Amino acid sequence: MKKNKISKNWINRQKRDIYVRQSKIEGFKSRAVYKLKEIDEKFKIFKGVNSVVDLGAAPGSWSQYAANKIKSENVLSIDLLKFEKIKNSFQIIGDFTDEIYKKAIRKYFGKKINLIISDMAVNTIGNKDVDSIVTGELCIEAMNFAKEELEKNGIFVSKIFMGSSFNEIVAEAKKYFKEVRVFKPLASRKNSKETFIICKFLR
Numbered sequence: 001m002k003k004n005k006i007s008k009n010w011i012n013r014q015k016r017d018i019y020v021r022q023s024k025i026e027g028f029k030s031r032a033v034y035k036l037k038e039i040d041e042k043f044k045i046f047k048g049v050n051s052v053v054d055l056g057a058a059p060g061s062w063s064q065y066a067a068n069k070i071k072s073e074n075v076l077s078i079d080l081l082k083f084e085k086i087k088n089s090f091q092i093i094g095d096f097t098d099e100i101y102k103k104a105i106r107k108y109f110g111k112k113i114n115l116i117i118s119d120m121a122v123n124t125i126g127n128k129d130v131d132s133i134v135t136g137e138l139c140i141e142a143m144n145f146a147k148e149e150l151e152k153n154g155i156f157v158s159k160i161f162m163g164s165s166f167n168e169i170v171a172e173a174k175k176y177f178k179e180v181r182v183f184k185p186l187a188s189r190k191n192s193k194e195t196f197i198i199c200k201f202l203r
């Protein structure tokens, strides 16, 4: 399909999408917020939480949701891309996989973190299998960080794609967390291979 046809389809789909409309009405930066909201409603991930790291945060709807939920400045948002500063959050622009930024996150909190959420993904307009593998690698990076930086009862939530690395990622998560669930919110498009892993209680 030609590139301008793809973007026309994308624009039409956005116009029809109820979550896009709802996010505009409610002042959220993107429809992605409703995925996090569903995850939160089902798994109560913000209960008792005082510190949150949002990986792959741009344009910022998950950070907006987190900042509303915890009502303190303990939300740190990081993304490769520049994005508008989210109220009540600390922003880093950089590659999360780079050790410099991991250090910066550790330094910002100076203690273990309650909740790490990751919606990191590579550009999904390319080859779907490759995208899914690379996004899987980002999830593993985030999980490795989470197992070092979360407090004992901490929670890790991450986007993953159904695909070749899916089973491996779930198995890895079960090594480190006592409770591991996979959940696809209604707001996640049916034709997308995206789903989410919710990991609670470090072993």
Ligand SMILES: C[S@@+](CC[C@H](N)C(=O)[O-])C[C@H]1O[C@@H](n2cnc3c(N)ncnc32)[C@H](O)[C@@H]1O
Pocket (backbone or CB within 6 Å): 029, 030, 032, 033, 055, 056, 057, 058, 059, 060, 061, 062, 063, 078, 079, 080, 081, 094, 095, 096, 097, 119, 120, 121, 122, 138
């Ligand atoms: C689906 S978007 C996130 C949407 C966001 N949760 C929201 O609610 O607005 C995925 C983001 O992951 C970011 N990303 C991908 N790889 C990254 C990396 N290595 N470090 C930081 N951000 C990354 C991309 O730049 C992109 O903005």
